[in-house]
Amino acid sequence: MTATMRTATTVAARAVGVTKVYGSGEAKVTALDGVSVDIERGRFTAIMGPSGSGKSTLMHCLAGLDDVDGGEVFVGDTRVTGLKDKGLTDLRRMKVGFIFQQFNLLPTLTAEENIVLPLAIGGRKVDREWFDTVIDTVGLRDRLSHRPTQLSGGQQQRVACARALVSRPEVVFADEPTGNLDSTSGAEVLGFLQRSAQEFGQTVVMVTHDANAASYADRVIFLADGRIVSELVEPTAEVVLDTMKHLDGVIAR
Amino acid sequence: MIKATLKSLMARKLRLLLSGLAVVLGVMFVSGSFVLTDTLDRSFTSLFSSVYTGVDAQVTAKPKLEGGEGGPDYAVQSLPASTLDTVRGVDGVRAVTGDVIGSARAIGKNGKVLTTSGAPRVGDAWGEDLSGQRVLREGRAPTADNEVVLGGFLAKSGGFSVGDDVAVLTAAPKETFEVVGIFGYQGGRDSLGGEMSLSFSPATAHRVLLGEPDTYSSITVQAADGVSQDVVRDRVAAAVGADVQVKTGAELAKAQTDAIGEGLKFFNYILLGFAGIALFVGTFIIFNTFSIIVAQRTKELALMRAMGASRKQMMVSVVLEALVIGVIASVVGLGAGVGVGALLATLFATFGGGSLQLAAVGLPAAAVISSFAVGILVTMAASVFPAVRASRIAPVAAMREAATPDRPLTKPTVAGAVLSAAGGALLGVGLANAVLWMVFSGILVAFLGVALLTPLISKPVVAVIGGLLSWSMPGTLGRRNSARNPRRTAITAAALMVGIALITGVSIILTSATASITKVADTQISADLIISGEQQATFEPAVLDAVKATPGVESAFGFYSDYAVVNGEQQYLQAITDFSAWQRLFGLKATAGSFDGAAGRTVAVAEETAKEKGLGVGSAVTVQLSKGEQQTYTVAVVYAKNGAMDGIQLSAAAAVDFSQAKLTDGFAKAAAGTSVADVQKRIEPLFADNPEVSVQDRSAYVKQQAAQLDTVLLMVQILLALAILIAVLGVINTLALSVIERTRELGLLRAIGMRRSQIMRMITVESVVISVFGALLGLLVGTGLGVATVEALKDQGITELGFPWTQMGTYLAVAAVVGVVAAILPAIRAARLNVLNAISYE
Numbered sequence A: 001m002t003a004t005m006r007t008a009t010t011v012a013a014r015a016v017g018v019t020k021v022y023g024s025g026e027a028k029v030t031a032l033d034g035v036s037v038d039i040e041r042g043r044f045t046a047i048m049g050p051s052g053s054g055k056s057t058l059m060h061c062l063a064g065l066d067d068v069d070g071g072e073v074f075v076g077d078t079r080v081t082g083l084k085d086k087g088l089t090d091l092r093r094m095k096v097g098f099i100f101q102q103f104n105l106l107p108t109l110t111a112e113e114n115i116v117l118p119l120a121i122g123g124r125k126v127d128r129e130w131f132d133t134v135i136d137t138v139g140l141r142d143r144l145s146h147r148p149t150q151l152s153g154g155q156q157q158r159v160a161c162a163r164a165l166v167s168r169p170e171v172v173f174a175d176e177p178t179g180n181l182d183s184t185s186g187a188e189v190l191g192f193l194q195r196s197a198q199e200f201g202q203t204v205v206m207v208t209h210d211a212n213a214a215s216y217a218d219r220v221i222f223l224a225d226g227r228i229v230s231e232l233v234e235p236t237a238e239v240v241l242d243t244m245k246h247l248d249g250v251i252a253r
Numbered sequence B: 001m002i003k004a005t006l007k008s009l010m011a012r013k014l015r016l017l018l019s020g021l022a023v024v025l026g027v028m029f030v031s032g033s034f035v036l037t038d039t040l041d042r043s044f045t046s047l048f049s050s051v052y053t054g055v056d057a058q059v060t061a062k063p064k065l066e067g068g069e070g071g072p073d074y075a076v077q078s079l080p081a082s083t084l085d086t087v088r089g090v091d092g093v094r095a096v097t098g099d100v101i102g103s104a105r106a107i108g109k110n111g112k113v114l115t116t117s118g119a120p121r122v123g124d125a126w127g128e129d130l131s132g133q134r135v136l137r138e139g140r141a142p143t144a145d146n147e148v149v150l151g152g153f154l155a156k157s158g159g160f161s162v163g164d165d166v167a168v169l170t171a172a173p174k175e176t177f178e179v180v181g182i183f184g185y186q187g188g189r190d191s192l193g194g195e196m197s198l199s200f201s202p203a204t205a206h207r208v209l210l211g212e213p214d215t216y217s218s219i220t221v222q223a224a225d226g227v228s229q230d231v232v233r234d235r236v237a238a239a240v241g242a243d244v245q246v247k248t249g250a251e252l253a254k255a256q257t258d259a260i261g262e263g264l265k266f267f268n269y270i271l272l273g274f275a276g277i278a279l280f281v282g283t284f285i286i287f288n289t290f291s292i293i294v295a296q297r298t299k300e301l302a303l304m305r306a307m308g309a310s311r312k313q314m315m316v317s318v319v320l321e322a323l324v325i326g327v328i329a330s331v332v333g334l335g336a337g338v339g340v341g342a343l344l345a346t347l348f349a350t351f352g353g354g355s356l357q358l359a360a361v362g363l364p365a366a367a368v369i370s371s372f373a374v375g376i377l378v379t380m381a382a383s384v385f386p387a388v389r390a391s392r393i394a395p396v397a398a399m400r401e402a403a404t405p406d407r408p409l410t411k412p413t414v415a416g417a418v419l420s421a422a423g424g425a426l427l428g429v430g431l432a433n434a435v436l437w438m439v440f441s442g443i444l445v446a447f448l449g450v451a452l453l454t455p456l457i458s459k460p461v462v463a464v465i466g467g468l469l470s471w472s473m474p475g476t477l478g479r480r481n482s483a484r485n486p487r488r489t490a491i492t493a494a495a496l497m498v499g500i501a502l503i504t505g506v507s508i509i510l511t512s513a514t515a516s517i518t519k520v521a522d523t524q525i526s527a528d529l530i531i532s533g534e535q536q537a538t539f540e541p542a543v544l545d546a547v548k549a550t551p552g553v554e555s556a557f558g559f560y561s562d563y564a565v566v567n568g569e570q571q572y573l574q575a576i577t578d579f580s581a582w583q584r585l586f587g588l589k590a591t592a593g594s595f596d597g598a599a600g601r602t603v604a605v606a607e608e609t610a611k612e613k614g615l616g617v618g619s620a621v622t623v624q625l626s627k628g629e630q631q632t633y634t635v636a637v638v639y640a641k642n643g644a645m646d647g648i649q650l651s652a653a654a655a656v657d658f659s660q661a662k663l664t665d666g667f668a669k670a671a672a673g674t675s676v677a678d679v680q681k682r683i684e685p686l687f688a689d690n691p692e693v694s695v696q697d698r699s700a701y702v703k704q705q706a707a708q709l710d711t712v713l714l715m716v717q718i719l720l721a722l723a724i725l726i727a728v729l730g731v732i733n734t735l736a737l738s739v740i741e742r743t744r745e746l747g748l749l750r751a752i753g754m755r756r757s758q759i760m761r762m763i764t765v766e767s768v769v770i771s772v773f774g775a776l777l778g779l780l781v782g783t784g785l786g787v788a789t790v791e792a793l794k795d796q797g798i799t800e801l802g803f804p805w806t807q808m809g810t811y812l813a814v815a816a817v818v819g820v821v822a823a824i825l826p827a828i829r830a831a832r833l834n835v836l837n838a839i840s841y842e
């Protein structure tokens, strides 16, 4: 298999030489420095790196939440770079799903209403069969009519996962989805993300700085100072941790 | 602590602006009204001192009635020429003139009588002018019987120039004169204060203004050098005797200024009333703003508590913020008020006073003091409750999620029920006994009560209104958002309620009044044609005789109207040409005595009045009229009052001693089988010489009466629109604060694919729900107010209850539009939020 063929068939999102700079002059921070990466379709990719290394920025750029200062971003066949608000809104509606670290749900809506919100906003029909599958996978059937305030943090985050999945986006982006959860709830959410890639072929990109969380992924990309510095496939927690330590060492030196 | 407060204020300039704006508007009205009255007062003072320049004393006949002269247009009693001679002979008098002054209304080239806006329309005799103010600009003095000179303002208004003919209405029948000259006043002025004046030759003036030669309406005295006004007054008074009064020029100027001041005071009260409403509504908004701010800052405030700030410090911090807003708003409001006062004064001078020379706009102390007192007090008062709430925030709240749990609504609901009941009772008692302050405070207390009840009602009502608007996801979200903070929604809506309730109440009262007039006209008055006109409009009794003699007229009668003192009590009443025609055409029923055959000096009394005054058929009453001596009249008939007639009426014999022995109203009935329109056509030409008088059939008359009420309604609507404008600011404020509060939610919605237009729709729905809710409340409360008032006015002749459905529908529609408009800015702000920043907003 050649690289070009792979791009055409199995890449869900792609960054090409992406540069992102914040501020100017003295306060100038290069958050991303010529990052090129392909996110493979149907796989669970983790982006790792120390705090401030540009993980969130990369994810935001890939998802079209932020614009880039150099390079190009694609989601599926759509060139994200250069899209106006309407195009970006369409992209978010149809092609990407989000799970944030916190505050993922609207307090005025029930769990079910929150889950189907992206569809309702876009005026799309709910695929009942798929909805049921998702609900059963996240195990929320008996919580559907609850309001977010009546749910635990883990349950809320599982609702957010279900919401990201229910519209079958090209890519689900998750920024430290377990950052606010205890380890049991975190494991549930991670297991769920892993299964959605394995069982449903859903592309998932997750930002994390937790080696254990990264070990659920099929592939881990390491960022440091806005650059991709390493990559692991089918990692274990130990290997990830080692790599991190090694990276810290590199940076320290 | 203080520093922290000021910092937080500066960080939230928008909030400061919006909540301050309501106070600014209220304060603006307060200071504006003071500046206006102050400016006009000084202008009129200088006007009248110039009017009385050169007048050291003035001699007039002592009026028979107090203030019953009917205004300066009338010369009620005149002085004989002998008095003039007496005064001339008094020691210390340098010069005297006998003045001949009377009402004179010129008819314009279009056949309509020229009008001023309140200033007199007078005629006098051209002659020596002791004030030295008058200047003949063109032409010459009038000498012949048919000549006249016009004041500049009258000439300009009517487009008259020398050589033109001008028809003039005076105490005598209409007469046409030739304009031989035009005069003005020192300083190039066309009039002294917007009056329309003209001068006849002395003989003509006596004939048309006073009706007799060798009499004078007043005598103007100039003192010799070194003799003061007071001295010359006292000497003249001693010479002329008791039937005559003498006043100094200074006294007259002051009396005139005071009289105008009384009128201006009324104007002032109206403005202050609306300032009050504006501030009342403003209080709701400030209260709401501070409540929301305290809720939003719970974490921050709790953190301060955790770090050791005392409860008192927390309270002080909120009240201090209010104080700063109050001071700034008062300063801005005061400044704006000076502008508004100056603007209104200019408008008044331009449209209301012809060429009134405005004094320089000043800043009276009253304006400054009241502006600050009102602005600061209102703001601080509105912040007390939120401040108390802030002080009760537990330090542990810093650690909790920001979501404030719904506090139970029991307390406000109970308080609201109590206040509503108390307000209603106060209103009821006030209306029943006609105690104005009770009525007003009853309304205010009731408003507060309803406002406290609103959170409870808001849930179901908002659900219903929102249900109508939530056909799409953004709509649903908007509806849910408006149901999120019942208190916030309720108070925002309550602010709108106040304005709409007042407008609705007034509309109901006026509609009921119209309905009552119609009812009376339809069921009681059987006159087919009504002859009436503007206030001073009169016609000669001979014209009424001609009406009676017109073919097709079955019967006709008329009213003379004037002030009179009956049994020691002064009142405005009518003398009636023909009691029996009056009885038939007004559907009156005698309960004692008879309308027929009542001749000579008789009176008719309504039953209730008779009971109240202890009168019965045959009782004697003393009557003092504008002219003549006091006379004894006999009660000829007691009748059951109806919607058209009440009180005491005099027989035609009284008319000769009225200030004008002319009719003010006439009523005619067409003979059976005759067309009213035909009769009207035949009668109308009889009034060719009385252009102020119109002949109308019953429905046109009712319509005209109703149209006057419509004007009142329009004015009330315009002024109350201010209250609604402030309420709109409140809606904008609440929405803007909500948008800030829900920044992360908005970010999330955008992240999962909501369009800008959908965000805007969501906020618009929320806004419309709040506004419509407020309007519904207002309609409801206003209906209560209106119905209660109409009920209380039953005895005053408002017997019918009418609902202005179209207007009420319009108010509701306006509220919906208001909702859309109020949403514009917050919606744009929300739609423009940067998705990433919004999501990470703390």
Ligand SMILES: Nc1ncnc2c1ncn2[C@@H]1O[C@H](COP(=O)(O)OP(=O)(O)O)[C@@H](O)[C@H]1O
Binding pocket: A022, A023, A029, A030, A031, A049, A050, A051, A052, A053, A054, A055, A056, A057, A058
């Ligand atoms: N909005 C911003 N303005 C300025 N600097 C920013 C902004 N967002 C991120 N940065 C900077 O860019 C770099 C990368 O940030 P981020 O992508 O959030 O890192 P990570 O998610 O890996 O912790 C950091 O140095 C951060 O300080």
Ligand SMILES: [Mg+2]
Binding pocket: A055, A056, A057
């Ligand atoms: Mg991050």
